[in-house]
Amino acid sequence: xxxxxxxxxxxxxxxxxxxxxxxxxxxxxxxxxxxxxxxxxxxxxxxxxxxxxxxxxxxxxxxxxxxxxxxxxxxxxxxxxxxxxxxxxxxxxxxxxxxxxxxxxxxxxxxxxxxxxxxxxxxxxxxxxxxxxxxxxxxxxxxxxxxxxxxxxxxxxxxxxxxxxxxxxxxxxxxxxxxxxxxxxxxxxxxxxxxxxxxxxxxxxxxxxxxxxxxxxxxxxxxxxxxxxxxxxxxxxxxxxxxxxxxxxxxxxxxxxxxxxxxxxxxxxxxxxxxxxxxxxxxxxxxxxxxxxxxxxxxxx
Amino acid sequence: xxxxxxxxxxxxxxxxxxxxxxxxxxxxxxxxxxxxxxxxxxxxxxxxxxxxxxxxxxxxxxxxxxxxxxxxxxxxxxxxxxxxxxxxxxxxxxxxxxxxxxxxxxxxxxxxxxxxxxxxxxxxxxxxxxxxxxxxxxxxxxxxxxxxxxxxxxxxxxxxxxxxxxxxxxxxxxxxxxxxxxxxxxxxxxxxxxxxxxxxxxxxxxxxxxxxxxxxxxxxxxxxxxxxxxxxxxxxxxxxxxxxxxxxxxxxxxxxxxxxxxxxxxxxxxxxxxxxxxxxxxxxxxxxxxxxxxxxxxxxxxxxxxxxxxxxxxxxxxxxxxxxxxxxxxxxxxxxxxxxxxxxxxxxxxxxxxxxxxxxxxxx
Numbered sequence: 001x002x003x004x005x006x007x008x009x010x011x012x013x014x015x016x017x018x019x020x021x022x023x024x025x026x027x028x029x030x031x032x033x034x035x036x037x038x039x040x041x042x043x044x045x046x047x048x049x050x051x052x053x054x055x056x057x058x059x060x061x062x063x064x065x066x067x068x069x070x071x072x073x074x075x076x077x078x079x080x081x082x083x084x085x086x087x088x089x090x091x092x093x094x095x096x097x098x099x100x101x102x103x104x105x106x107x108x109x110x111x112x113x114x115x116x117x118x119x120x121x122x123x124x125x126x127x128x129x130x131x132x133x134x135x136x137x138x139x140x141x142x143x144x145x146x147x148x149x150x151x152x153x154x155x156x157x158x159x160x161x162x163x164x165x166x167x168x169x170x171x172x173x174x175x176x177x178x179x180x181x182x183x184x185x186x187x188x189x190x191x192x193x194x195x196x197x198x199x200x201x202x203x204x205x206x207x208x209x210x211x212x213x214x215x216x217x218x219x220x221x222x223x224x225x226x227x228x229x230x231x232x233x234x235x236x237x238x239x240x241x242x243x244x245x246x247x248x249x250x251x252x253x254x255x256x257x258x259x260x261x262x263x264x265x266x267x268x269x270x271x272x273x274x275x276x277x278x279x280x281x282x283x284x285x286x287x288x289x290x291x292x293x294x295x296x297x298x299x300x301x
Numbered sequence: 302x303x304x305x306x307x308x309x310x311x312x313x314x315x316x317x318x319x320x321x322x323x324x325x326x327x328x329x330x331x332x333x334x335x336x337x338x339x340x341x342x343x344x345x346x347x348x349x350x351x352x353x354x355x356x357x358x359x360x361x362x363x364x365x366x367x368x369x370x371x372x373x374x375x376x377x378x379x380x381x382x383x384x385x386x387x388x389x390x391x392x393x394x395x396x397x398x399x400x401x402x403x404x405x406x407x408x409x410x411x412x413x414x415x416x417x418x419x420x421x422x423x424x425x426x427x428x429x430x431x432x433x434x435x436x437x438x439x440x441x442x443x444x445x446x447x448x449x450x451x452x453x454x455x456x457x458x459x460x461x462x463x464x465x466x467x468x469x470x471x472x473x474x475x476x477x478x479x480x481x482x483x484x485x486x487x488x489x490x491x492x493x494x495x496x497x498x499x500x501x502x503x504x505x506x507x508x509x510x511x512x513x514x515x516x517x518x519x520x521x522x523x524x525x526x527x528x529x530x531x532x533x534x535x536x537x538x539x540x541x542x543x544x545x546x547x548x549x550x551x552x553x554x555x556x557x558x559x560x561x562x563x564x565x566x567x568x569x570x571x572x573x574x575x576x577x578x579x580x581x582x583x584x585x586x587x588x589x590x591x592x593x594x595x596x597x598x599x600x601x602x603x604x605x606x607x608x609x610x611x612x613x614x615x616x617x618x619x620x621x622x623x624x625x626x627x628x629x630x631x632x633x634x635x636x637x638x639x640x641x642x643x644x645x646x647x648x649x650x651x652x653x654x655x656x657x658x659x660x661x662x663x664x665x
Binding site: 189191192194195196197198199200201205209210213214 | 348351352353373374378379380382383384386388389390399400403404447
């Protein structure tokens with residue numbers, strides 16, 4: 001008698017916990033979908049607007065679906081309308097940005113890896129101070145260094161050039177890249193370096209043969225970080241370059257804010273998407289490693 | 302000629318003195334174990350021998366040649382690390398020949414060495430694998446192989462077995478012992494495990510606080526510890542150290558504990574210096590395994606003590622007795638039945654006893 005009583009009450013409890021779990025699960029999905037739509041919404045508006053004609057934009061609403069696949073505004077954003085003066089389009093500036101971002105990412109990542117290697121595996125007196133000052137570089141507001149940097153670029157004779165921007169981005173990328181690599185290498189057993197030294201490998205050999213081959217996760221993290229920072233930078237680009245040497249973000253600004261004629265929202269949206277595509281590509285290709293590299297630094301020997 | 306000689310070596314990290322005036326010598330083919338608790342400086346000493354740490358004072362000689370300022374790679378040594386330190390991006394073969402390649406050894410010689418060593422260590426089937434695809438024991442073998450291919454004068458081992466599980470550790474310990482018997486190379490081996498030290502070493506140097514406490518054969522270390530630290534560190538459970546005084550009684554010496562009439566005659570003890578022993582405060586040391594439950598030797602000393610505690614550990618039991626309010630541990634076969642709370646007859650093997658000065662803690 002008592003046993004059956006007990007088992008029936010357990011059944012009730014089981015039922016109850018089942019319903020509670022189900023409710024929580026649906027609630028969780030609801031919240032997730034809500035947040036996901038919140039973040040995807042601006043992108044949706046950009047894409048549909050870029051595919052509409054100006055006529056459609058004026059008559060329809062922000063959310064309405066375009067009548068067809070109208071790629072004209074994309075062509076205009078990328079290649080212009082073909083008449084001479086006053087026609088701003090993204091193509092040349094896109095290549096400016098590529099020419100800036102590739103060397104700047106390469107040098108800042110490489111130098112950061114080197115510095116991180118020295119700060120963890122070739123400790124010297126006062127190395128923690130060097131690291132502290134490097135970290136300080138992460139927290140300096142970039143507006144504070146605009147004037148001295150402009151002067152420096154002037155003295156070096158590389159102001160208003162892609163080379164100048166490469167230098168600026170490399171220098172201000174080093175604190176971040178060093179931080180990444182230092183934190184990664186600190187989890188690599190120093191015994192590896194000791195073993196290599198006994199085996200007769202020197203400073204550079206240990207770096208290139210032992211450490212660099214196991215650094216793929218952190219290289220990916222650093223490259224994504226630096227690429228995004230440098231590609232999306234507007235402040236340095238607009239301060240240290242103008243006219244033909246400007247990177248794409250500056251050109252985008254010039255295009256969208258030029259008050260010569262009617263606002264062409266579709267062209268503006270297409271331009272903005274074009275300017276954002278490279279970072280998206282980098283994320284899609286390497287995002288998997290990005291998470292992995294951020295969360296795990298450990299190397300199993 | 303000494304294969305390795307260390308003279309008056311001191312090392313400090315900032316204000317902390319890690320090694321204080323270390324003197325050490327190793328003959329060709331000997332197996333020296335540096336044993337001590339963590340933080341005693343044994344790994345630092347090994348790193349200094351390897352050339353991975355700088356020296357503040359003193360010198361290191363290999364084959365009578367002062368190598369204090371010589372690069373690690375030119376010291377003719379090889380080292381096996383606790384974490385194995387196999388290069389993760391290289392396969393077993395590349396790991397093993399990395400050092401030879403750096404030394405610009407000829408291809409034929411490299412191939413010959415690789416084949417010889419990998420066969421010897423039974424890793425010849427694993428040459429194409431990455432370290433991450435190996436088991437702990439295999440990694441250990443490869444790490445030893447990487448040291449072997451270089452045919453060094455001295456092998457340095459830095460706690461090589463402490464990352465392995467208990468069973469594998471015993472197996473690898475035997476293999477290292479065999480390896481040393483076959484190759485007869487000189488070895489310096491760092492460990493904190495006394496069983497490893499005892500079973501492997503031809504010599505053991507026990508270190509504490511940057512000082513070598515005793516450098517002797519395993520037998521001497523176990524039977525004639527030179528101070529209370531060594532006596533306490535070696536053995537499990539460690540040596541009983543009972544505090545008391547020496548009393549002279551009509552020409553014979555007795556060990557007495559204050560507030561008790563228990564007396565132990567020690568007339569046959571092998572003193573370093575027989576003068577001034579009356580009323581000296583001492584520790585009387587006897588190992589748990591030298592206390593018996595029945596008379597084995599004619600000279601065994603009989604004493605009645607009360608049993609307080611029994612710890613059963615399978616093949617044996619550890620009994621705690623009350624010796625004038627000091628704890629005395631004894632180790633018996635687990636088949637012996639001893640009643641707790643009752644006086645029991647015990648027999649001390651006094652030939653195995655040690656006496657230490659209570660002030661200096663040195664053997665007397």
